[in-house]
Amino acid sequence: MNIGDVAERSGVPAKTIRYYEDIGLVTPLRAANGYRSFREIDFRKLAFIGRARALGFTIEDCRTLLALYNDDNRESAQVKAVAEEHLRQIDEKISKLMSMKETLSSLVHQCAGDHRPDCPILADLAVSD
Amino acid sequence: MNIGDVAERSGVPAKTIRYYEDIGLVTPLRAANGYRSFREIDFRKLAFIGRARALGFTIEDCRTLLALYNDDNRESAQVKAVAEEHLRQIDEKISKLMSMKETLSSLVHQCAGDHRPDCPILADLAVSD
DNA sequence: ATAGGAGTTCCAGTGACTGGAAGGTCAATA
């Protein structure tokens, strides 16, 4: 498979796949003409990474998860630990965003949004305690 | 005020303040010894930016909001539009994170997390449709 | 005189791509 095929099949953009090769995440073969030549296993790896990334795992997490996937002696506890840590970080991000959202939407509701200059949003930002 | 004072008062790290000067967000004066010399107005600007950043506004948003703040002819509708657009983006991020969280936490619950290698998390990531 | 805690500039790195330029390769068509 050329990079275009594997990009389409895996949903990972060609440009991203080249980047993944750069950082050593995938190592496709090379054809005589210099084109990258992807085996089925490369495709599966990319699809795996694509799904992990879609769940928000970092590239380093992907490395870890791939290593665990290929490790016959892994313990599911190791995988679970990675996932749980990631979940914690997701929760953190969510609560930060929710608190921003609350503050901001309350300000937005207070703002008339008309032609006059008076604006509680700006007023709030300008408060120098 | 030197940079350290204004950093402490505004809560914006000195390093970040220098960066803000680089990109033209603040323009403190300079003392004879080359030190940055912050006026009260510089401090207030930095505090404004700090609060806007804490609400997740981008640097470009901060520029816009500062311009509006200093514009006597602004209409609150302009400010509200910026805030509402930002709010939309926050909502988008939240729902992305929530959907990740749901998928991931369901997988985590299915995973025994013991010494055995069988792991539904890895199994899910490895599915090649 | 010296020590330390400020401040200064400049360069490089972060994460995970993404865009674009300049060029080589391949398959199909005129």
Add this chain to the structure above:
DNA sequence: TATTGACCTTCCAGTCACTGGAACTCCTAT
């Protein structure tokens, strides 16, 4: 056979908003 156009290659730069560190100067107190 020439050419078009789609695909591939490498390399460099940019994104966003900082952050770390090195090498240096400056100020204040002892």
